[in-house]
Amino acid sequence: MAISRTHEVDIIRMAALIGICVVNVPFMALPSQSVMALPEAGIDKLAAFVIEAFLQLKFFILFSFIFGWGVTVQQKSAQLKGYAFHHRYWRRMFGLLMFGILHATLVFSGDILVLYALAGMVLWFVRDASPKKLMIIAASMLPVSMVFMAGLGLVWIADPADPELMMTSHYSLGSGYLEGTLARLNDWPYTFVLLVMLQGPIVFAGFAAGLAAGKSNFFEPGSQSFTALQRRLPLLLAIGVPLNLFYAMAAGHVLPSGFDVFVLLSFMGVAIGAPALSAVYLYGLVYLGRRVSIPDIFVLAGRNSLSSYVLQGVFAGFLFAAYGMSWFDLFGQASLLGVALVLAISVMLLVGVYARIFSRGPLESVLRKISGG
Template identity: 30%
Template sequence: MTVSGVRGTASPAKRVLAPDLARGGMLLLIAIANTPWYLWGRKLRVSTIHPPGGSVFDRSVQVASMIVVDFRVYPMFAFLFGYGVVQFLTRQEAAGQARPGVLAQLRRRNLWLLAFGFVHAALLWQGDILGAYGLAGLLLARLFLHRDDRTLLTWSAIGSALLTLVTLISVVGAYLAAVAPVPPEMAGYLSLGIAGSEQSDPLAAALARLTFWPVVSLGQGLIALALPVAIVLGFWAARRQILEGPGEHLPLLRRVAIIGIAIGWLGGLPHAAAVMGWLTIPPESMFVFEVTQMATGLPAGLGYAAFFGLLGHRLSGRRPGPIISAVTAVGKRSLSAYLAQSVLCAPVLAAWGLGLGAHLHSASTAGYAIGVWLFTVAGARLLERGHLRGPAEIALRRLSRRPHPRTEDR
C-alpha cells in the first residue's frame, strides 16, 4: 500500500519528490516480491515461496529477492504511510480545518482501506496489504498522533526491542527443534497462501484468498511489529519534515540508509544460503528465517526510505528527466498501480485464469513482473500528462469525504 491515498489535495507543485519517487520505484520490487506466489502446481519448500530447481539464472533471482526484496519493501511503504498521514493532518489544519474533523476523515480513509483490501483479496490477490495498513492506521493514529516526539521514539524502540527479542527466542527454538529426539512438525502458512493461486474453481479460489487475507492483515499489520514500528517512525519523521528538507538531515539520512540497508541485506544472506543448500539447516528449524527476515526487513525498509530521501536531495533544484518523471508519476498514483499489478497478474498466472504460473519459474516470473511494472509506468505517465489522479485515489478520496447531511423536507 501507499501513502498517496491519504495525501490530501496538495497540488503537484507542492508535492515532495522523495516519497513519490520511492513509492514508484519500490512498486517494481513489490511486483517482484508478489509474483512468486502465483507459481502454483509444484512442491513447496520450507520457509520460502520460491520454487525449487530452475536454472542458474532462476536461482540467482531467488537469492537476490531473499536478500533485497522479501520482507524489505513493505516496511518502507509503512513508513511512508505514516509520513503521509501527518502531512495530510498538517495541511488540513493549515487550511483551517479543525483537528477532530481531520481525524474523522482519516478514520474513514482507513476503514475504506480495509474495505478495498477485502475486495482486493476476494477478487484477485490473497497477499493484499491494504487491509494491514488500514487496520494499523486505525489503531496507531488513535494511539500516537496526539503524542509527543519522545513518546513516538520510545514506543518505536520498544517495538523494535520486542521484535529483536522474538527473533532471539526463535533462534533458540530453532536450535531446540534441531536437537529434539523427535523433530516437531512445522505447519507453515505458505500452503495456505498459495491456495488462492492453485484453485481452478473461481469460487474456491476466492474463499482460499479470503481465508488467507486475515493472516496478512493481522500478522503484518499488527502482530509482526515491523509495520507498526515503521508507521510510528513515519509519524515522527514527518513532524521533523525530514523528506521535505533532506538537506537539513543529511547525517541522519546517510546513517539510516547505510546501516539499515546493510543490516537488511546481511540479514537476508543466511536465509538465502539455507534455501540454496549452502548452509545446512534442518527443515524443522527453517521457520526461524520467517522471523529473521521480518526483523532485518524493518531496518532495510527504513534504509530504503532514507536512500530515496538522499536521492530527492540530490535531484532538488533540477528539472526531472523523463525516467524520474515517469517513476514519480507512478508514485503519485501508487494505490492504483498496486491494484493494477493484481489485475495484470492474477487472471494470467493463477489456475482459475490462464494458469501460466504453472509453466514459469523465478527468472521468467521476475521478467513478467518487470513488464507489469513498466505497463503501470506507461499508464501513470499518460495520466500525469492529462493532470489526472489514479482511479483508486479518486475513489478513496470521494468515499472518505464527510457525507453531506440531508436537508429537512419543508
C-alpha cells in the same frame, strides 16, 4: 504550515511498488508449496535468494514509512484548511479497509491494505507524540517482531517445504475466476495471520517512523533527521546486509539440515536486518531523487500508489489464471522476476497516463470521496 509534496517521496513510492510487485508475483503465479520449496534450477535458486535477501520485507517497510509521513501531511493540510481531520482520517481508514477486503478476496489474498487500515487506526492514538517518542515506539516494535518471527521460524523448521500448514484449499489460483476467488477466500484468514506475524510490528514501526519524519521535516534539504540517517549508514549496512543474507540462506534452504538453531536466529535477526536495510534504501532513494529526473508518468504512478498496487494484482490474475493467459505454474523464479518487472512498469505507465488525464488514479478518486476530500 503544510508540508509540501516532495519529489523524493514519489520516487520512494515508485521504487516500493516495483519491489512489492517482484515479491508478490510468485505468490500469484505458483502454488504455495512451490514458492516455499527450494527451486530446482540454479538460476531460480539465485533469483529466490536475491528476492529474500534484498527485497522481501524491505519495500513494504518503505511503503509503511511513506504512509506515516503522509499522515503528517494530511493533518497539517486539515489545520491549514480548517476542517476536522479526525472525520476524514477515520473515513480514509474505513475506505482502505473496504478496499483491502475486496482486494484480498477478489484479487490477491496476500493483501496489505487491511493490515495498513488496522495499523493506521492504532496510529491515530499516537499522532500527537513527539518525533522522539514516535521513534521510541518504532524501536519498541522490533522486539515484538523478533518474537513473531521466531514463531514463524519454528513453523518453518517443522516443515520448511510447506510452512502454510493450515492452508488446505482444494481450489487453485490457476483455474477460472470463480475457483480462484474460492481459493482466496479459503486462504485469506490464515494468510492474514501470517502477514500480521511477518509484517505487523514492522509495518507499525514504519508508520511511527514516517510520522516522526513528517514532524521533523525529514525530506527538507539539510534536515537534522536526514543528516543523522546519513551518519548511521555504515552501521546500518553492517547490520542489515549480513542479517538479511543470513535470513535468505535459511529461507532458501542454503543452511544444511540440522542447523535449526541458526534458522531460528536468522528469522529473528531479519526483524532487525530488514528495517536496517530499508533505512539504507531510504537514504539511497532520497539521494537519487534529488539528483535524477524521473519521467512524470512514473512519478504520477507513485503518487497514485493505491491504484498501482491493486492493478498489479488484477493484471497478474489475467496473466496467470485460466480466465486469462493461463501462465500459472509455468515459470520459475528467475523468469517471474522479469515478468514482475515488466508488469510493474506497465501498470505504472497505465496509472500514470490515467492520472495525467484525470488528475488522480481511479481508486484514489473513490477513496477521496469516501474520506470526504
